[in-house]
Amino acid sequence: MTDSVDPVESASDDGVDLYDVSTWEERTSLDGLAVAIYRLIVGTARVAVILLAFLILLAIGGLAALTDLQVGVLTLLSAIPALGLAAYVYYSDVTTNEPLSLLVATFLLGVLTANFAAVLNSLARPAFQTLGFIGSVAFFFVVVGPVEETVKLLAVRLHAYRRSEFDAVVDGAVYGAMAGLGFATIENSLYITQNLGTGTEMDLGLGLIGMGGGITAVRALAGPGHVIYSAIAGYYLGLAKFNRENAGPIVIKGLIIAALIHATYNSTVGIGSGIISTLTGLPPLAAFFAYVILFDGVFGLYLIRKIKRYRDAYRHAHAEDTAHESAFRSEPTEFE
Structure with missing residues (x-):
């Protein structure tokens, strides 16, 4: 799913501060606490899944x-x-x-x-x-x-x-x-x-x-x-x-x-x-x-x-990049 933009943000100039209106970033101590709690929850869930799997492993020998x-x-x-x-x-x-x-x-x-x-x-x-x-x-x-x-x-x-x-x-x-x-x-x-x-x-x-x-x-x-x-x-x-x-x-x-x-x-x-x-x-x-x-x-x-x-697509793409770089380097500049 692509990132959507709120109507306020899309109609506003880049210099307008829309923090906590239609945009958000970590600024305050409360924001930092929210980020920390979220990361703790996600990390704990991952650890819980792994621990449960290990306990099952022990139980079934x-x-x-x-x-x-x-x-x-x-x-x-x-x-x-x-x-x-x-x-x-x-x-x-x-x-x-x-x-x-x-x-x-x-x-x-x-x-x-x-x-x-x-x-x-x-x-x-x-x-x-x-x-x-x-x-x-x-x-x-x-x-x-x-x-x-x-x-x-x-x-x-x-x-x-x-x-x-x-x-x-x-x-x-x-x-x-x-x-x-x-x-x-x-x-x-x-x-x-x-x-x-x-x-x-x-x-x-x-x-x-x-x-x-x-x-x-x-x-x-x-x-x-x-x-x-x-x-x-x-x-x-x-x-x-x-x-x-x-x-x-x-x-x-x-x-x-x-x-x-x-x-x-x-x-x-x-x-x-x-x-x-x-x-x-x-x-x-x-x-x-x-x-x-x-x-x-x-x-x-x-x-x-x-x-x-x-692999073929990767090599082809990188060969094109190399060719473009070589062509750019070989072009004479106005000072030459």
Whole structure:
């Protein structure tokens, strides 16, 4: 929404003082107090959201990757493909490099905000379970896709979005990818913890690989999807930051695209891998790998093309600026 101007201000000369009439700025002590209270409220709300997310993380056992070496190793292994994809998005940013501190903060916020999705998904799931397959598909499209993509975007919005370092549209994709990496990491950790079972003791060796290797491999291929979806939504968040008059619809568009891709994956991965297994004779796990690689490849290419389009426009614009500067410098002055 563009900044509107009151009729008094628009009809008045620039030299007229309209403070507290139709304009406002911080002048008095009371103004300063109002500004301070507002900032305190906003800051407290952000801290409250982060604290609540951390408490949920503790409640659902999300710190197992830090407290249990077995879970930690498997979680780290499962996150490698997603980390590789996030690194690619980072290095494809043709503008200034994003600071490591902001990338790490966004990753951690992605870990924390994922817990909101865990709670909301758990609360909503029973309402869809009685509807069988149709209910599962509806659950993915109505709840899982929109909720998970929203909380990942929240991870970016809470901190990185507000910083001056977020100074280009494509930065949204970079921070979105980091939020997706954080989300995938904690999700993988929870899945691995559940599949290994609580209180199970095993050596770090063949026993660990045998019991945790299967779920680790599955989660490793699930991770890049989260990075792709949230990088797409993040790109639109970046677009919204520099198009304030249409920021709301732009953010919603990004969320719709990301949520639809996410829900489509969840709804088709079982059927798709089954078809591949039937047609090719591949074992179920191999067929699953084939389908995920194909699906992520299609939408990963969509993300890459979007980033490439921005990169080409950036380079073209800067090449024009350089050409104009060179032409200006080469023009003789009246003193020459």
